[in-house]
Amino acid sequence: xxxxxxxxxxxxxxxxxxxxxxxxxxxQDQAGIAGTVRDSGGLVLPGVTVEVTSDSLLAPRAGVxxxxxxxxxxxxxxxxYTITFTLGGFGTLQTEGIVLEGxxxxxxxxxxxxxxxxxxVNVTGEAPLVDVxxxxxxxxxxxxxxxxxxxxxxxxxAAQYVPGVVIGGPYGSRxxxxxxxxxxxxxxxxxxxxxxxxxxxxxxxxxxxTVTNEAIVTEVVFDISSQNAEYAQSGMRTNVVPKSGGNxxxxxxxxxxxxxxxxxxxxxxxxxxxGFEFAPTAFxxxxxxxxxxxxxxxxxxxxxxxxxxxxxxxxxxxxxxxxEPSSPSGLGDDLRAYNHNRQYQQTIRITYQASLRNKLTFNxxxxxxxxxxxMPAGVFGDIGPESAYSYNTPDYLMSAxxxxxxxxxxxxxxxxxxxxxxxNTDPVDHGGxxxxxxxxxxxxAVSSSSFQNHHNNDFHHRANASLSYVTxxxxxxxxxxxxxNNTSLSYTPPxxxxxxxxxxxxxxxxxxxxxxxAKSNINMNCDCGLYVQDAYTxxxxxxxxGFRFDWFNNSVPxxxxxxxxxxxxxxxxxxxxxxxxxxxxxxxRGGAAFDLFGDGxxxxxxxxxxxxxxxxxxxxxxxxxxxxxxxxxRSWTDLNWDGTALNADGTPQFAEVGPSNNPNFGxxxxxxxxxxxAPRSTNWEFSAGIERQLADGWSISGMWHxxxxxxxxxFDNLNTSAADWSQAGVWTGPTSSVLPQSAQGVEVPIYVxxxxxxxxxxxxxxxxxxxxxxxxxxxxxxxxxxxxxGGFMTGSFTMGTSTTRSCQSGVFxxxxxxxxxxxxxxxxx
Numbered sequence: 001x002x003x004x005x006x007x008x009x010x011x012x013x014x015x016x017x018x019x020x021x022x023x024x025x026x027x028q029d030q031a032g033i034a035g036t037v038r039d040s041g042g043l044v045l046p047g048v049t050v051e052v053t054s055d056s057l058l059a060p061r062a063g064v065x066x067x068x069x070x071x072x073x074x075x076x077x078x079x080x081y082t083i084t085f086t087l088g089g090f091g092t093l094q095t096e097g098i099v100l101e102g103x104x105x106x107x108x109x110x111x112x113x114x115x116x117x118x119x120x121v122n123v124t125g126e127a128p129l130v131d132v133x134x135x136x137x138x139x140x141x142x143x144x145x146x147x148x149x150x151x152x153x154x155x156x157x158a159a160q161y162v163p164g165v166v167i168g169g170p171y172g173s174r175x176x177x178x179x180x181x182x183x184x185x186x187x188x189x190x191x192x193x194x195x196x197x198x199x200x201x202x203x204x205x206x207x208x209x210t211v212t213n214e215a216i217v218t219e220v221v222f223d224i225s226s227q228n229a230e231y232a233q234s235g236m237r238t239n240v241v242p243k244s245g246g247n248x249x250x251x252x253x254x255x256x257x258x259x260x261x262x263x264x265x266x267x268x269x270x271x272x273x274x275g276f277e278f279a280p281t282a283f284x285x286x287x288x289x290x291x292x293x294x295x296x297x298x299x300x301x302x303x304x305x306x307x308x309x310x311x312x313x314x315x316x317x318x319x320x321x322x323x324e325p326s327s328p329s330g331l332g333d334d335l336r337a338y339n340h341n342r343q344y345q346q347t348i349r350i351t352y353q354a355s356l357r358n359k360l361t362f363n364x365x366x367x368x369x370x371x372x373x374x375m376p377a378g379v380f381g382d383i384g385p386e387s388a389y390s391y392n393t394p395d396y397l398m399s400a401x402x403x404x405x406x407x408x409x410x411x412x413x414x415x416x417x418x419x420x421x422x423x424n425t426d427p428v429d430h431g432g433x434x435x436x437x438x439x440x441x442x443x444x445a446v447s448s449s450s451f452q453n454h455h456n457n458d459f460h461h462r463a464n465a466s467l468s469y470v471t472x473x474x475x476x477x478x479x480x481x482x483x484x485n486n487t488s489l490s491y492t493p494p495x496x497x498x499x500x501x502x503x504x505x506x507x508x509x510x511x512x513x514x515x516x517x518a519k520s521n522i523n524m525n526c527d528c529g530l531y532v533q534d535a536y537t538x539x540x541x542x543x544x545x546g547f548r549f550d551w552f553n554n555s556v557p558x559x560x561x562x563x564x565x566x567x568x569x570x571x572x573x574x575x576x577x578x579x580x581x582x583x584x585x586x587x588x589r590g591g592a593a594f595d596l597f598g599d600g601x602x603x604x605x606x607x608x609x610x611x612x613x614x615x616x617x618x619x620x621x622x623x624x625x626x627x628x629x630x631x632x633x634r635s636w637t638d639l640n641w642d643g644t645a646l647n648a649d650g651t652p653q654f655a656e657v658g659p660s661n662n663p664n665f666g667x668x669x670x671x672x673x674x675x676x677x678a679p680r681s682t683n684w685e686f687s688a689g690i691e692r693q694l695a696d697g698w699s700i701s702g703m704w705h706x707x708x709x710x711x712x713x714x715f716d717n718l719n720t721s722a723a724d725w726s727q728a729g730v731w732t733g734p735t736s737s738v739l740p741q742s743a744q745g746v747e748v749p750i751y752v753x754x755x756x757x758x759x760x761x762x763x764x765x766x767x768x769x770x771x772x773x774x775x776x777x778x779x780x781x782x783x784x785x786x787x788x789x790g791g792f793m794t795g796s797f798t799m800g801t802s803t804t805r806s807c808q809s810g811v812f813x814x815x816x817x818x819x820x821x822x823x824x825x826x827x828x829x
Contacts, residue, residue, distance in 0.1 A: 031100035033083055034072035034133055034472070034537075035109040037065045039090070044069025045112060048087045054079040055246055058298060058353035063408045063470070070472025070537055075403070075411060076100055078142070078219050078241060083108060091115030097127065101140040102221040105133045107600040128600050129699040129784075130691045133535065133542045135591035135607040137225040137687070137703070139163070145792065146217050154212040158220045159185070159238055163782050163796030177224055177236045178685075179707040179776020179802060184235025184614050190242050190363060192399055192417050193462070213345050215252045215290035215305045216242040225687050225705065226607040229531040229546025229589050230466075230479065234611035234685045234707070244351045244361070245301035249293035252305075257285035260314075277316055282338060284311035301351040309343040315375055318385055325431030326386045337385040340372040358404050365397040373428060382445045387437060389452035392424045411468040413479075419460040425452040434494040434650030438643065442504045448643065453493045453516075459486045475535040475544075485524035487617045491516035494650035496565045498631055510636040510645055510657055514666045515564030520626045522617040523575075525553045533589070540595035545588075550612055552583040552680065554620040565652050566632065567666025572625055577670075580623045583680040585612050596690075605703075606688040613681040622766075625668035632665040634658045672715065675767035679711035697786035705800075707776045714769040714808045722813050725751040751815045769808040771821075776802045778827075801827045 056079030151157030159175035292303035318337035399417035435449035466479030533546030558574030591607030635658030689703030778800025807821035
């Protein structure tokens with residue numbers, strides 16, 4: 001065995017050993033090649049053997065043209081392909097240089113002539129850019145673009161390069177496109193869904209893939225519209241496709257770094273004179289080596305990579321106090337506050353061609369993000385350095401995928417993944433002192449310590465299986481997916497005190513909690529789906545349709561909570577609650593693509609599909625008795641004027657804390673109820689347009705999109721109704737020339753409640769909001785092309801309008817809120 005191979009096997013062993021602690025997999029759509037084979041007279045040729053080869057494949061893939069002369073070879077990884085056509089009595093035809101990316105289906109027609117068996121005709125030509133067989137729309141960043149565009153290798157940053165995308169959602173981390181919900185924009189790594197497992201639609205909690213490893217990226221694929229029946233959601237999906245190694249050894253090393261002196265700011269002297277400041281990065285660096293190649297040529301490949309990154313960032317207008325125990329030592333004269341961030345990742349990917357028709361792929365990823373002195377100002381208040389916190393998010397992912405082209409037409413696939421994702425936060429160390437957070441409601445300042453003392457654990461299992469039957473005219477696929485998940489959350493602040501509150505420094509109250517060591521658990525029993533779909537090609541027209549069934553079921557397991565400082569012990573049955581929720585949905589998809597001129601250069605496309613919203617465990621947490629009335633507001637009298645209700649050992653100063661006024665505190669009484677008929681929100685997506693290849697490497701598209709949301713939910717307080725309100729009068733608006741005619745002297749009725757109106761919360765029903773809906777309409781033009789010397793460009797124009805009706809909102813059915821419950825925005829970019 002040569003030295004290089006020994007070294008490669010050694011690297012595999014070392015990296016694998018580093019990751020012997022184990023996350024989810026989705027069926028990953030890949031590209032394909034399809035077309036029609038004819039003889040020189042234009043007659044279709046059935047029975048032609050079509051063989052596809054590439055450096056991206058361990059073994060060739062093959063197909064056979066059907067009775068209509070059509071052929072198709074599907075599920076091909078990204079790469080450059082050669083396709084060979086053979087038929088007895090005809091000369092062999094070979095087409096080279098076919099570039100495949102994402103799920104693009106290249107339309108390659110062939111014209112074979114009668115000739116000798118040894119005769120081979122090589123054909124090269126313009127690479128197809130228009131997928132004339134699919135309505136699905138994708139945007140792909142190949143490796144050469146990923147390597148030069150800042151942030152393009154990151155699951156959460158790459159979306160900024162997609163035309164029309166708005167980055168939204170919690171913490172500005174998820175993409176919105178064509179009126180989609182940010183929460184439905186699910187990120188994936190090699191088809192493995194990452195992030196968002198721990199929470200619901202409004203929260204984000206990391207997951208494998210949050211660390212950017214540029215060395216492993218082959219391409220980044222964005223599904224932007226018309227997704228097929230394999231997927232439940234319609235938001236923009238982002239998938240980072242990793243490298244797999246090959247028959248040749250390859251080595252990569254990416255290194256980046258900067259210091260404060262290499263940074264500049266665009267502040268003029270006039271702004272500086274007004275007090276505007278600039279907080280630079282003290283330092284930042286990343287080291288990212290990778291190696292890949294054969295362990296056994298044409299049989300066993302590997303690709304391994306490591307990443308280490310560190311950074312330190314100054315925080316604007318924040319300064320350490322040298323006398324504060326939590327301040328770092330050795331500050332000297334520079335008291336600027338800062339935070340430290342560290343990222344690590346190790347990954348190994350093994351590809352094994354077990355036999356001619358059986359391929360196995362294994363992935364192991366270990367990832368860790370750590371941070372010290374995090375101060376998220378603007379999210380939790382104006383946080384001082386002593387109220388910073390540290391975070392630690394170890395993530396592990398193990399997955400396996402089996403692919404078996406049983407025949408030239410039948411393809412079987414199965415995959416499994418296990419992911420463990422943790423999120424841990426702790427206050428900064430105060431020299432051994434136990435402190436509680438103080439929030440001043442008058443100034444918004446947060447001082448003394450941090451309430452961030454959470455420990456979240458997520459265990460995620462996912463399995464998929466599918467069967468594809470591909471002929472030249474049909475592309476049939478059916479499959480199932482199964483997801484199971486367990487989420488637990490514990491919260492352990494000193495003295496079980498969540499926070500103290502003051503008004504301009506004067507103590508006014510305190511928030512205490514139950515024993516946080518008792519974990520709040522949620523079980524996702526089944527996020528499951530069954531689907532069937534087919535695409536049928538008739539000459540230049542391809543019609544596709546699909547049907548999907550989704551079942552989403554969560555429950556709350558029971559357990560025991562020990563007595564704490566403020567609440568008694570609690571024992572709950574197992575399970576506490578089942579079917580929260582228990583949703584079953586049926587969805588249909590359909591569309592058509594027409595090759596306008598028959599040359600693969602222009603396609604007219606239309607599509608329509610119904611989708612369901614994404615959910616994790618966040619909605620179920622709201623109905624968990626462990627969480628119900630788990631916090632209690634009490635008065636706080638700082639008797640010894642020490643600015644805290646804690647003793648030095650972290651136990652409460654009970655004499656300073658008033659009694660509870662909430663009889664339900666700590667009892668496990670459920671505040672809210674889920675209506676069994678409350679639906680899972682759905683949306684319909686429609687699109688129509690045209691795509692055109694202008695020249696070699698250049699294409700343009702124009703599309704119309706519409707999205708319509710329905711089956712929404714709202715909390716209805718059952719103790720109230722619209723009859724509790726009566727009209728007290730009418731307010732007449734002013735008449736002024738500056739107002740539009742429609743607003744001149746407008747009359748607005750005013751509604752009030754009776755003087756003795758008194759409603760207690762806690763009897764809220766989450767049910768269907770029959771009055772609520774939302775729509776988005778817009779159009780988009782995209783121009784994409786290649787420039788000389790490896791350059792490229794993308795230009796786009798997107799314009800849309802939205803209308804939102806939320807007339808059922810809030811819990812008290814206040815008719816005054818109905819005045820502006822329907823809003824519309826004009827067409828705008």
